[in-house]
Amino acid sequence: MLSDAEQRRRERAAAKLRENLARRKQQSRARRAGEAEDGVGLPAAHATSVEPAAAGEGGDRDVGSADPAANSSKPGD
Structure with missing residues (x-):
């Protein structure tokens, strides 16, 4: 038999x-x-307007090189 708390949680x-x-x-x-x-x-879907970042500003990835090793911050990768 379930406790009262468990029953309320399930409901x-x-x-x-x-x-x-x-x-x-x-x-x-x-x-x-x-x-x-x-x-x-989602609240993020309600953004009124989003300005694209200018060249060289922010962004979440650098597309400067197609070589993954050249983009790695770890030596030897």
């Missing part, structure tokens, strides 16, 4: 799964209908 998990399934179904229906998504999701 909350089941409710969360049902909520997630309903949201995914709605998103799927919206995509099939060609409508925009409702905006629920």
Whole structure:
């Protein structure tokens, strides 16, 4: 027999799964209908505008050389 705490935890998990399934179904229906998504999701997806980095600024990778050893920070790689 489950403790009260375990039973509540399982009920909350089941409710969360049902909520997630309903949201995914709605998103799927919206995509099939060609409508925009409702905006629920990751906060990063709500960025208003993103300016591309200028040449030489930031970025997460250097495309200066196709040789992986030349781009390694470890000696001997």
